[in-house]
Amino acid sequence: MAQKPSIPKGTRDFSPMEMGRRNYIFDTIKSIFQKYGYQPIETPAMENLSTLMGKYGEEGDRLLFKILNSGDYLKKLDENDLSEGNSQKSAIKISEKGLRYDLTVPFARYVVQHRNDIVFPFKRYQIQPVWRADRPQKGRYREFFQCDIDVIGSNSLLNETELIRVIDEIFKNLGIDITIKLNNRKILSGIATIIDEPERLTDITTAIDKLDKIGIEKVYDELRAKGLSEDAINNLEPIINLGGENSKKLLCLKELIGLSEDGSKGILEMETMLSHLELLDIKAKIEIDQSLARGLNYYTGAIIEVKANDVNIGSICGGGRYDNLTGIFGLQDVSGVGVSFGADRIYDVLNELNAFPEQSQTTSELMIINFGEKESLHSLQVLEEIHKSGIKAELYPESAKVQKQMKYANQKSIPFVLLVGEEEMKTGNYTLKDMKTGDQYKFKLSQIINFIKEY
């Protein structure tokens, strides 16, 4: 027991059953991405730390997995830094690479690096694992898969609209009821301006982001703790307390922050998106949430977050517009917008809702019982013909007891078993057994193939 092997904290193995279900999610997502014209790319698991550091805020930097340099990395260490216990400085010297933290930043790097080969606007999708040195808990893993779509090189709000169209279609197909929450960084910065605290944007947004969780009084406490004046907090109150329909929220926002330049821009963007969505047949609930902030600090315009209505697991999809992510890597004035689907959380949601389709496991449709040397050689040829017809089939590799072989087929939920014994070999009439009903038929090879195909 104690000597059992194990895997690192927050990582998981996936069994054939789980893979069947995961692939169902990936296939659904992928086919819809492709339907809207997105093309796949992949990037390496590791990036240079200089690419990753400083893109996700302070918290994000802490959660990056760093890869130790090879060779005698200790030589490069500065004794002063070491004795001071300056792990930040020392870390840079012994580690130059890190595991990617998300797919958006590597994508921005990719775009800048390959700008001459890319046709803009570039619509790409990417389904790969990412790693975060977080403490694992419900719906939170250290290795998990993101499914990203982004459009880069287009300012049009049609892109935002399309992303919401895609989100709605994916979750509709998966059978998950969702609410899509919308906000805009410009509205947030308008709020900060109007209460005369433009420098405090991040403090304000992270505080009001917690509104649902800790209640309004505690939000005020936190804002006071961060040094906001009572005047500013009083001015903030009507904005935080906004409720009601989207149209009403927009009207109020206009009144409250319409005078600030950013604020009115943000409201206009929001209005445009909502008017686009009116034209579409969107099933999900769409809600303006002026408290939605999102910590990733590269967002500059619309912010999108998706929650499952029936399962409490945090957001299962999120994203937004970033105007200058490529600028950090040296390509100015290229705006992008994208969202990321959290495959692992979607899995957990479907699991909790019991909403996986029955047939998500990959298994043979037919298994041939192995009766011994002579029979297995004959069966090999039968199997060859069955495979040629496109049916998934296997021959049990040992001439074990029929009982045992039947049990194997049963446990792998193989629906049909074929008995090829001495008598069957002689007549060419094989015994086909339907494992569900227990019925047995005497069929010729061609009949077997037709029977299974039509089943």
Added chain:
RNA sequence: GUGAUUGUAGUUCAGUUGGUUAGAACGCCUGAUUGUGGUUCAGGAGGUCGCCGGUUCAAAUCCGGUCUUCCACCCCA
């Protein structure tokens, strides 16, 4: 990073104020059935009680450390 929590058979869990041989269910294996699974019946195998150390005549049980599980916060998919 902060705070709680868990660890006993393949799995899910019992195990009294420290006391002699650590249990159950399910699963697994064998047989009833040498050409028939999923049901039934009979039998069987399987545990360094997470790891290291301490207290004690005696530790699954008490103490310390460590790892692990899971949850909340932070943050996020």
